[in-house]
Amino acid sequence: MWDVVIVGARVAGAATALLQARRGARVLLVDRVRFPSDTLSTHQVQPAGIDMLERWGLLKAVGNAPGHERVRFDIDGIVIDGAFPQRGRLYSPRRTVLDAALVEAAAGAGAEVVQGYHVAGLLRADDGRVVGIRGRDGSEHRAGLVVGADGKHSLVAREVGARTVVEAPVRTVASYSYWEGVELGHGELYHRRGRAVAAFPTNDGLTMVYACAPLDEFDTWRRDPERSLLDSLGNCGDLGARVRAGRRIERVRTTNDLPNRVRQATGPGWALVGDARMVMDPVTAQGISNALRDAEQVVDRTAMFRTTQRIARLRPPGAILRPLLRAVAGSEARTTRFLGVFAGTVPPRITTAWLAGGRSRTPRAACPR
Ligand SMILES: Cc1cc2nc3c(=O)[nH]c(=O)nc-3n(C[C@H](O)[C@H](O)[C@H](O)COP(=O)(O)OP(=O)(O)OC[C@H]3O[C@@H](n4cnc5c(N)ncnc54)[C@H](O)[C@@H]3O)c2cc1C
Incomplete structure (x- = not known):
């Protein structure tokens, strides 16, 4: 079980x-x-997702994909080029x-x-x-x-x-692939009438290039997906030229399974x-x-839920929990976090592992500061 x-x-x-x-x-x-x-x-893993990986000690899961604090967003010629809030970073790991x-x-x-x-x-x-x-x-x-x-x-x-x-109905058809040798700093996004395009650096020095079009273009789009993808870059500054100067090293993948x-x-x-x-x-x-x-x-x-079941048994704290509760009691900061879990203002992450008792693996190392 x-x-x-x-x-x-x-x-x-x-x-x-x-x-x-x-x-x-x-x-x-x-x-x-x-x-x-x-x-x-x-x-693309947004900074909020990267923040979670980082908190879990798993930022290494992105491998050698580079992280970027900035992104360039060109919406019908209006260029928004800047940094994410709070020094957030976007990574695009395969x-x-x-x-x-x-x-x-x-x-x-x-x-x-x-x-x-x-x-x-x-x-x-x-x-x-x-x-x-x-x-x-x-x-x-x-x-x-x-x-x-x-x-x-x-x-x-x-x-x-x-x-x-x-x-909501399916709205787009999308294609993407990987190129080497493309000159690209941070990620670039383009929105044009009937097209969205993204180019992001990913693992092993490659560039991922993605484009999508309205679903009603699916039949023409899929006749030659590489051409559809590359033609979509035509109206994106010199991105098309930079991608064509590189070499596509994987097949173009296409889907309209986008519910x-x-x-x-x-x-x-x-x-x-x-x-x-x-x-x-x-x-x-x-x-x-x-x-x-x-x-x-x-x-x-x-x-x-599990913590509540333990507490509701109304037993005194056991050998593992007792020293942890003392550690909480001895620190103003830990006390605030501990109470925050019950107050609903602090996620019950580490503290509830202590309270769940018994099978918390590294309770001392996991002490919230
Ligand atoms: C073209 C495209 C581009 C995208 N680009 C981005 C992007 O840039 N950034 C982003 O954040 N998201 C992007 N997404 C969305 C992203 O791929 C999904 O949101 C994400 O994969 C969801 O993860 P998941 O773990 O929920 O499901 P999935 O990744 O779909 O994984 C489900 C897993 O369940 C397994 N499974 C299914 N049925 C069974 C079964 N019966 N028995 C055993 N195993 C089973 C499958 O084998 C699979 O490994 C994109 C999606 C598409 C289609």
Whole structure:
């Protein structure tokens, strides 16, 4: 019996597994693919997402992708070129790099990771509550909570019948690929009538170039995606010339599978995170940061639930908790953070791991300052 079983091990699933395992939960993380594995996605991680990776000690998950404090945004000739607030940095790590590093970190935190495991269905109790997963191989895993981090076509969402809360039509078709030898400082974004274009430095000195067009151009666009992509740069200053001066080193990937949808996030025994919960057109590059945020939120909520169950047993603090509570009592700053958790103004991250007792791995090192 697991505390949490997570279906899907990319940004949403691996981050959820990592954070749950760090709080002492018994976590099973499964994915039908094996990592490193690419997926149809460009990969700007907004400063809010980078901030989370940094807080979790995982900024290294971006590999050798460079970070930039600035971005250049040209909207129909109006150029907004400047820095993110609070010295935030944007990185654009390849998903082969980022996802694999998160999976490795989740395993390092104590989550059991099973790759090449295809979930075929969910297990239910008599009252309909979700109590586990069933694999294509016939194996079953029971859990207190099943998290669907299985992307926009989520099997978990389908099986539990998660309601669609908001939906908008598919609006764009998008293509992207990778070039070497492109002169590019920080990221560049262009919005023109009927086109959006992005060029960002990524791992190994490569440049990712992305363009999208209205969905009703799909048939003409896909006849020659490379041409469609490069023609879209024609109206973006000298970006087209700089990209053509480089060399494309991977195939052009094209998709119109770009839904916009928000689903009900939780139900009895289940929760959805990442694209399974909310998916939107990638034109604003929010999905990865949203997935990381979801992971933190679902973990904070379940951590507080577990903490409450411990406290409600009304037992005196044990051998691990007692010295930690003394450490809190002896510091004004720690006391404020500790009280903030119950006040609802400080996320219950580290403090609840102490209170959960017993299986907190490094309670002393984890003392909030
Ligand atoms: C063209 C494009 C460009 C994008 N660009 C950006 C960008 O620049 N920045 C950004 O932030 N976001 C971008 N996004 C969005 C981003 O890709 C998603 O938001 C993000 O991948 C969501 O992560 P996730 O972990 O929720 O799901 P996913 O990345 O979809 O991962 C789901 C995982 O679940 C696994 N899975 C599914 N079903 C099963 C099953 N039955 N059994 C076992 N495993 C299963 C899959 O194998 C997969 O590994 C882009 C998307 C597209 C399509």
